[in-house]
Ligand SMILES: Nc1ncnc2c1ncn2[C@@H]1O[C@H](COP(=O)(O)OP(=O)(O)OP(=O)(O)O)[C@@H](O)[C@H]1O
């Protein structure tokens with residue numbers, strides 16, 4: 001089977017910064033892939049390159065086997081199967097539009113009957129623990145975590161076969177985070193989608209991803225199957241991350 | 256400074272009706288203390304911060320509440336009640352870093368502006384030096400170059416650190432940090448918390464830390480308050496709450512935490528995350544009885560009718576929770 | 585709707601805003617109601633030349649005995665209509681051009697910026713004379729001229745805003761959904777550019793009113809027998825030895841109109857665009 005996303009030797013510089021410095025990776029279809037790494041290591045840049053929002057200086061990206069093309073027609077075609085969830089929750093919702101308008105745009109793009117789209121939306125909002133009333137609000141009238149979930153709901157509404165989520169759980173409380181991750185896992189299984197999760201939360205990457213890579217300064221420094229990756233990390237940075245984990249578990253209440 | 260917030264209630268008016276975002280919330284932060292504020296997403300944590308800062312949205316109304324800051328009382332129902340304290344006295348790290356960053360100015364300009372406001376007489380060179388220093392403290396690589404970059408040229412985590420540096424530079428008496436480290440990995444997070452604690456030790460400021468990370472609270476905070484659907488359900492020192500959560504919600508929240516050493520199972524259905532099932536109550540109509548009723552795993556008949564008071568947990572006066580199970584029969 | 589009420593409330597919360605709003609309302613009432621309650625502005629009555637203000641003629645009469653109340657209010661109405669029309673047309677065209685340039689970047693952007701620079705390189709009055717030489721005097725030329733002169737201002741501001749907006753994730757999110765580009769411009773760029781544009785427009789109103797008055801004063805604006813604030817001041821100025829009333833009345837109206845619009849514009853800017861005013 002062709003890989004959902006394959007990247008070979010991606011290079012990109014912003015002035016003196018090498019945001020991507022020879023990144024190569026392959027993400028098999030229908031799997032969950034984790035990308036972790038230091039802040040500023042190029043995770044978001046990599047995602048933007050895969051989405052076609054950022055041209056590479058060098059290297060090649062293939063999506064479902066086809067090379068990435070930067071044209072409007074190609075972008076439109078890609079929208080139907082690959083969707084992002086951006087890192088900045090509130091900033092990814094257009095501030096002067098009601099959430100209902102934003103959701104209806106998806107219906108227009110998909111040419112889906114209004115009622116059917118809203119029925120699907122209702123189910124998704126419910127699973128994400130959002131009250132149905134949120135769709136009549138403006139983005140600044142909802143909380144940070146609600147904005148994150150609205151953005152996720154919108155991406156899911158597109159029924160993508162590849163979902164790239166940049167820090168999907170940041171700003172969510174542990175219970176809502178659990179709801180979201182369970183939902184993503186369910187959708188992944190029922191619709192066989194490929195899930196790419198960028199996160200600094202190693203605990204959740206460890207649980208939902210099959211494979212993961214660790215990035216640092218624009219390079220992939222180590223990668224592989226999560227079990228072995230986290231059990232015996234080779235890189236000092238990965239070990240540091242695991243060691244610095246603030247735990248509530250050791251002194252967890254008994255009873 | 257010591258701050259005590261009493262009986263804060265905030266309504267948001269919407270076409271569909273009035274949403275009661277906060278109902279009678281009280282908090283106390285002593286001078287030099289770190290108070291952690293946790294709670295479900297949408298429970299009103301940011302609203303507490305905005306009310307203190309006097310930055311509530313246009314459709315918000317404070318229906319009751321007073322803030323006592325160093326012995327001086329402010330009636331929060333009045334517009335601009337705490338305006339005098341904003342600049343020098345209080346600083347806030349917003350949940351969304353782009354809220355405090357202006358996309359059209361460089362990082363350097365914005366940091367220097369903070370310093371200029373703090374001490375208008377200071378020398379420009381010195382300000383630039385201090386700003387670079389602050390970026391270095393939050394572990395931002397190559398501070399000199401960052402100074403000339405625009406917000407969109409930075410990664411999400413870098414933006415967040417710039418905003419933290421800005422808040423640290425303003426040397427506030429009360430620092431409100433709303434999810435300051437969501438985009439940062441644990442090593443950087445630890446460094447940032449060290450800086451915040453360093454600032455507290457140096458100038459004795461009070462810190463209100465709003466976060467979803469229970470790990471962060473238990474490692475760094477002195478006391479903890481739990482908010483749920485606009486009501487404060489529990490408060491106490493971190494040790495007390497950790498040892499014996501007084502409220503079922505707090506206990507369930509701790510149970511949802513994903514331990515770092517939990518391993519992935521081959522069978523995908525084994526990798527479920529623990530959640531608190533059920534929904535938040537409608538903010539427009541508060542149901543009678545306990546606000547957590549319906550999601551609580553130890554509820555009983557009275558919970559649907561009696562609204563619990565704030566009962567002490569165990570023998571500790573400071574540790575209180577609003578659960579009927581604590582009421583002495 | 586509630587946004588409008590809230591904006592008005594906040595404008596009224598400071599002195600300058602209240603003053604600006606009051607002046608603007610005063611002028612609006614004068615321009616709208618004035619012509620209804622006074623006689624025909626062009627009716628000549630030689631016997632009543634240079635009449636002082638009185639019951640018959642609230643503001644007196646001019647050298648031909650025409651009622652000045654009528655002429656000034658019609659002139660004000662005319663000046664306001666022109667100004668609003670010009671500002672609306674130039675801000676809409678300017679925003680659209682600016683947004684497109686900001687989004688497209690590359691040579692489109694460079695070309696648009698170059699044209700803006702060329703237009704702005706000429707002092708407006710020189711440009712005015714050139715256009716008048718080409719198209720002749722009259723209000724159509726005037727509208728065209730001032731519209732062209734004002735487009736670059738709006739265009740530049742819209743372009744700068746569009747460039748920052750383009751880097752924000754919500755625009756990228758729209759693009760990733762393959763929402764139609766026209767929808768993106770209309771629904772997601774325009775409303776976010778609108779705030780500062782409205783502010784700029786309201787601050788330009790008095791400039792246009794004064795510009796119109798000065799052109800008309802020089803004889804290149806409105807042609808007789810129509811009246812505008814500029815021609816009124818000029819006509820009054822010619823016969824200032826016989827009667828100082830006409831000049832002062834028209835000049836006063838001009839002053840109140842520009843002052844009111846300026847104060848209101850400033851207040852609006854403080855409300856809509858608090859960042860630029862140094863708040864926060
Ligand atoms: N438009 C841009 N112009 C200049 N530099 C940029 C731009 N976008 C990104 N960079 C730089 O590229 C590097 C990688 O950024 P990126 O956003 O990919 O990091 P990240 O891994 O997502 O980090 P985080 O976890 O903090 O979000 C950073 O050093 C950043 O400053």
Ligand SMILES: Nc1ncnc2c1ncn2[C@@H]1O[C@H](COP(=O)(O)OP(=O)(O)OP(=O)(O)O)[C@@H](O)[C@H]1O
Nearest residue numbers: 141142143144145267296297298299300301302312
């Ligand atoms: N301007 C507003 N108008 C109407 N409702 C609002 C407004 N701002 C916030 N709300 C609602 O008030 C509630 C509390 O919001 P708040 O932002 O305080 O939550 P929070 O605890 O900070 O959540 P999170 O952890 O997700 O940031 C939410 O349900 C939100 O939808």
Ligand code: SF4
Nearest residue numbers: 545551554558578579
């Ligand atoms: S009062 Fe009842 S429902 Fe509420 S938390 Fe206690 S046991 Fe649960």
Ligand SMILES: [Mg+2]
Nearest residue numbers: 044087410411
């Ligand atoms: Mg990022």
Ligand SMILES: [Mg+2]
Nearest residue numbers: 143144301350
């Ligand atoms: Mg919040």
